[in-house]
Amino acid sequence: MPGGSAPLPNKTMKRLRGIAERLKFIDGHSIRLPIAARLTLSFLSVILLSSLVFTLVGTQIISNLIKAEAEERVRNDLNAARLIYLDTLQYVRNAAEFTAVRNITQEILRGYTPYSYVDEMIWFKVNEGLDILTITDSQGIVVFRANAPSRRGDDQSHLELVAAVMRRRTPAAGTVIFSEEDLRAESDLLAERAYFQFVDTPMARPRPETEETAGMMLMAAVPIFDSDGNFIGVVYAAKLLNRNYEIVDEIKQTVFQGVVYEGKDIGTATIFQDDVRISTNVYNEDGSRAIGTRIAEDVYNQVVIEGKPWLGRAYVVNNWYISAYEPIYGYDGTIKGILYVGILEQKYLDIKNRAILIFTAITLTGVLISVFVTIWISRRISYSVNSLVRASQKLAGGDLQTRVEQISNDEFGELAETFNYMARALRERDEQLKEYTKRKIMESERLALIGQLAANVAHDLNNPLQGIVTYSYLLLEKETCTPEERENVQKIVVQANRCRDIIRGLLDFSRQKKPDKTLCDVNNLLSACVSLVERQALFHNIEVTLDLEENLPRVVLDPSQIERVFLNLIINAAEAMEGNGQLFLSTRYNRASNCIEIKVKDTGPGISEENLERIFDPFFTTKETGHGVGLGLAISFGILKEHNGNIFVESAPGQGATFTVSLPLAVEMTGAEKDGE
Numbered sequence: 001m002p003g004g005s006a007p008l009p010n011k012t013m014k015r016l017r018g019i020a021e022r023l024k025f026i027d028g029h030s031i032r033l034p035i036a037a038r039l040t041l042s043f044l045s046v047i048l049l050s051s052l053v054f055t056l057v058g059t060q061i062i063s064n065l066i067k068a069e070a071e072e073r074v075r076n077d078l079n080a081a082r083l084i085y086l087d088t089l090q091y092v093r094n095a096a097e098f099t100a101v102r103n104i105t106q107e108i109l110r111g112y113t114p115y116s117y118v119d120e121m122i123w124f125k126v127n128e129g130l131d132i133l134t135i136t137d138s139q140g141i142v143v144f145r146a147n148a149p150s151r152r153g154d155d156q157s158h159l160e161l162v163a164a165v166m167r168r169r170t171p172a173a174g175t176v177i178f179s180e181e182d183l184r185a186e187s188d189l190l191a192e193r194a195y196f197q198f199v200d201t202p203m204a205r206p207r208p209e210t211e212e213t214a215g216m217m218l219m220a221a222v223p224i225f226d227s228d229g230n231f232i233g234v235v236y237a238a239k240l241l242n243r244n245y246e247i248v249d250e251i252k253q254t255v256f257q258g259v260v261y262e263g264k265d266i267g268t269a270t271i272f273q274d275d276v277r278i279s280t281n282v283y284n285e286d287g288s289r290a291i292g293t294r295i296a297e298d299v300y301n302q303v304v305i306e307g308k309p310w311l312g313r314a315y316v317v318n319n320w321y322i323s324a325y326e327p328i329y330g331y332d333g334t335i336k337g338i339l340y341v342g343i344l345e346q347k348y349l350d351i352k353n354r355a356i357l358i359f360t361a362i363t364l365t366g367v368l369i370s371v372f373v374t375i376w377i378s379r380r381i382s383y384s385v386n387s388l389v390r391a392s393q394k395l396a397g398g399d400l401q402t403r404v405e406q407i408s409n410d411e412f413g414e415l416a417e418t419f420n421y422m423a424r425a426l427r428e429r430d431e432q433l434k435e436y437t438k439r440k441i442m443e444s445e446r447l448a449l450i451g452q453l454a455a456n457v458a459h460d461l462n463n464p465l466q467g468i469v470t471y472s473y474l475l476l477e478k479e480t481c482t483p484e485e486r487e488n489v490q491k492i493v494v495q496a497n498r499c500r501d502i503i504r505g506l507l508d509f510s511r512q513k514k515p516d517k518t519l520c521d522v523n524n525l526l527s528a529c530v531s532l533v534e535r536q537a538l539f540h541n542i543e544v545t546l547d548l549e550e551n552l553p554r555v556v557l558d559p560s561q562i563e564r565v566f567l568n569l570i571i572n573a574a575e576a577m578e579g580n581g582q583l584f585l586s587t588r589y590n591r592a593s594n595c596i597e598i599k600v601k602d603t604g605p606g607i608s609e610e611n612l613e614r615i616f617d618p619f620f621t622t623k624e625t626g627h628g629v630g631l632g633l634a635i636s637f638g639i640l641k642e643h644n645g646n647i648f649v650e651s652a653p654g655q656g657a658t659f660t661v662s663l664p665l666a667v668e669m670t671g672a673e674k675d676g677e
Contacts, residue, residue, distance in 0.1 A: 043374040051367050058363075059356045066352045070322040070343060071311055077341045078309075078324040081251045081269055085328075085339060088239065088247055093173040093220035095128045096237040099135075100222040108135055108144045109224065109233045118149050125237075129246070132186050132217075132238040135224070138231055140166060147187040154185055156236075160331055161221035165234050173220035174331030177273070178240075180213040190215065194242040196276055196292045203315070205275065205297035216241045216273040216337055241271050242278040243291065251341065252281050261347045268321065271328070272338035275300045282317050282342075290317045295325075295338065303327050304335050313345060320345040387416070395423055461499070469496045515558030515642050522555055522562075522587055522596050522663065523548045529566040530585065538571075538579045547586035555596055555663050557643055562663075565636040565647075569600040569659050572632065576604035576657065594665050595645075601658040607651040615649060 099105055104117045125133040125146040133146040140157025156162050159182070164172040183191040194215030198207070219238035226232050241247070248269040252258065256267025270280035275295045282290045302310045303325045314323040321342030330336040387404055394402040402423060404416040472493045476486060530546065533539055573583055581603040590597050607615065616637045640647050644664050651657035 037378075040374055040378045043378070044371065047367055047370045047374070051363050055360055055363050058359050062355045062359060063352055066348050066355070067322075070345075070348045071324075074322050074324045074341060074343050075311060077255045077267065077343070078326060078339070080255045081339060081341045082326070084251050084254060085247055085271075089173055089175070089218045089220070091128075092130065092218050092237050092239055093171065093222070095124075095130060095133075096173075096220040096222040096235055097171060099124070099133065099237065100224045100235045105135060105224060105235060106226060106232070109137060111143075113144065113149070118144075121146050122149075128237075129239065130237050131190060131240040131244075132219075132236065134186070134237075135233060135235045136162065137233045138166070140234065143233070145186065147190075151185075156182075156185075159221075159236070161219055162234050162236055164331070165221045165223050165236075169223050169231050171220065171222045172331060173218075175328050175336045176217050176219045176238075176330055177336055178215045178217050178238075183215050183240075190240055193240055193244075194278075196242070196278065198276065198294065199290075199292040201294040201317075203296040203298075204294035205300055207275075207294075212273065212276050212278075214273070216271070216278055242273065244279055245281065245289070247271065248279050248281050255341065256343075261344055264319070264344055264346075266344045266347060268316070268340075268342050268344075270316075270338075270340040272340065274337060275304070278337075285318055293317055299325055300338075303338050307335060314342070316342055322348065391419060391423075395426070401427070465496055465499050469493065472496060515561050515639070517556045517558050517643075519554050520557055520559050520562075521552070522598060523552055525559055525563055526566055526585060526587065526598065529563055529570060532567065533570055533574070538574050541580045542574055542577060543582045545582065545584045547584065549586075549588045552587055552589055552596065553665055555665060557663060558639075561639045562643070565639050565661065566598070566600075568632045568636050569661070573600055573602035573604065573657070573659075577602050578604075590662075593662070596663045596665065598661040598663070599658060600661075601656060603656045606653045606655050607649065607657050608653055612649060612651065616647075 099121075104120060107113075108117060108121075121133060121144065130146075134142060134156070135144040136142050136156055140155055140159075140162055142152045142154050142156055145151055157166060160176055161172045161174065178186075178190075178194070180191055180194070183194055191213070194213065196212040198210050198212070217238040217240055219236060221234055221236035223231055224233040224235055248271060251269035252265065252267055255269075256265070259266045265281065268280070268282045270277050270282055272278065272295055277291050277293050277295075280289055280291060284290050296314065299310050299314060302308050304327060307327055309327075310323070310325040312323065314321055316323060322345050323340060323342040325338050325340050327335040328337040328339050391402050391404045403420050472489055475481060475489045476493070481489065526548070527546070530544060534544060570583070570585075577583070583603075584599070584601040586599045586601075588597050589595075616633050637647060640661065640663075646662045648660045648662070649657060650660070
């Protein structure tokens, strides 16, 4: 062997080979996978899984943030659009209020309408961008109409705002719906502007109507008072929103500033009358404004039916928009239409895709860097582990001179130091073991010689001793012996019997025969032993308690030898108690170990700790000289070993001793037993 060392013991070799195999193979399988590959695969699986989770979560967060940003912007844009819409209504109201306080208005109400007044009123209407400018008397009868000065005398008191002013004598303004008849009373051109033939629109709600004849107006009515403060009439002004693109284009220019993305307006605005687009800058594929098209049914139901704003992604005519809708309330509090603004979704989709692409690129870059770092770390760890594996294999092969170089300053370095310490310790242990083995072999040989010599001497001394004992008894029977002579002869008998017992023990110990086993009931065997000793003088003051488990399985054993073990333990217990105390004998079946356990417990002085380790050694005894040779427990121990059983002792000074005999149920039968079956 390397270094001149002898091979290691089998147990140590197996342990070292097991360590090497566990370092070399995976989970007991025969496929070898280097630890560097295992570490790399483990790290990569963690990196890829975490990167995948981070990418999915990150892209979702980016999408949600961009969507929230777009929705927040379109919500703000809708607020701006509402302000423009209301500013236009206020503009109409201001025009009506200005007209109501002019002198020419009062002159017209008194019936004085020269051409100069007519021209002035028509010029004012056109210059202010009004579609209607009409004056009625206090009863609602038209006295002047800028669209048709000659058309007067009709009653307009049924108009919602006119009636409100006549009733309250205060200005009123709001969104109103003019019927076709009211429009034609003002101008046939207005009725033609208000007319729409519905355009078939996907996802629109079903309607039996196919056209729209009414018009949606921004209208203001103002009372007219004379110089004395008397109410003398009403002036009302209005803008027809149907096919009027001033408001929606102003919203697009003011809010979206005319920004174009990939050839398309980024922002659009629309005014709906009920569910029909009457004013919009959303365009059809042919470039025309998408008037006459209708809103989607789900949006209509939420905004008009439920009266709630709608915010989200919507398909508008021919493209997807992030859209916001809100109801337009009339003067009477009912919903007359819908105000809409939308931002082209494609821009935000592109922003989102670019952000996700950048985020993914950063993640992949991090993964690649992590892969290289992982491989580097794995190789460093693998180098350390391989060094330990090679050293372990050499050590397992018996090379106790092998050492591991300092490989790192981490736990692997500590493991290398521990390995080197273990190798040194094994080498020292190996040298000690060889020395110990040599010594034990020499002792065994010496004991074998002594045993053989003792057996021969015992055999040779047995016959002379038998003669001494016989003739001593004959001398005691003679009546001529004096008391002093009789006492001396009695001492000879006692010492000769002691020598005979020592020789018999030596012969029994050195020539233990193989047990002749048969199937026996341990309870019956133990009870028979008690019957043999309970009438002896030593047991007169000892209370024997039997606790025998019923239906105890029978055991294959040599009844004479096991009986000798039981008697030995019972008599030893009685002698330890000096014939006064309690003796407990019990049997039970231990299912866990599949064996029969017999306990012999006494109430004697117990056994000291130093004597417990030697109690089964031959010739060891704590009895006084002349009361034992110290072979009883050693012989019992040998008998139980021949039965594949065992014996244990538990004791403490002053607390008695408990001997436990264990006899297994599964034992090999001897030839004699097999013949007896």
